[in-house]
Amino acid sequence: MDHAAGSMMREVVLDTETTGLRLEDDHRLIEIGVVELEDYVKTGNRFHRYVNPRRHISSEAAQIHGITDSRLKNEKEFRHIADELLQFIGDSKIVIHNAEFDLGFINAELKLARKDPIPRDKVIDTLAMSKKKQPRLRSHSLDALCKQFRIDNSNRTHHGALLDADLLADVYLALLGLDKAVFDLWPEADKAESDNFNDGWKPGPRGKPLASRLTKTEAEEHAALVASLGENALWKRFMPGER
DSSP, X not given: OOOOOTTOOEEEEEEEEESSSOGGGTOXXXXXXXXXXXXXXXXEEEEEEEOOOSSOOOHHHHHHHOOOHHHHTTSOOXXXXXXXXXXXXXXXXXXXXXXXXXXXXXXXXXXXXXXXXXXXXXXXXXXXXXXXXXXXXXXXXXXXXXXXXXXOOTTOSSOOHHHHHHHHHHHHHHXXXXXXXXXOOSGGGGGOOOOOOXXXXXXXXXXXXXXXXXXXXHHHHHHXXXXXXXXXXXXXXXXXXXX
């Protein structure tokens, strides 16, 4: 599947769960969740798999994510889902919180599956972003950042790869200053860049203005919808050129 849709910028946000905290102790990956972003917007396209590690889950790790050995006994081993994962990621940048941990486990699994490792320069580490952008914060954990940016994580009674990837996508957008609604309807939006950063990386333009992405039929339908709105509609108040 080709995920490079036109000129849109695609990124994926990734999280994992493992049998233990130390790769050096031969712990393995047991769950992976990936959320797709296009032009800094969640598309709803996701990749989620549980993985049979062929070893026991440590009690310490089980307390964190709540996954049991019996839950995984009928799941595929990583080598059987490696190609699916790599195909979903494609050439996109990968957003990870504490990238050293997750990338270490993923690359260890890829090595066992006789696949090339994911290079570090393909990864955006939101932990590094947060430490650089918010150096006075006491904690840069995912929970702390959700609290900082008022992101609802009330469903996070345990860690879970897909849930955490979804929350991390919101945190990433907040770190970039893109958590507020943005209407890309003006031509100058093509040149707009965020001044937020993580170790040297800056996001590019938010993409083409919406108007330039619409087909003629879509533009006509949009104009008809706007014309049908009352004069006090929020759209007309904030988009005075669209009357």
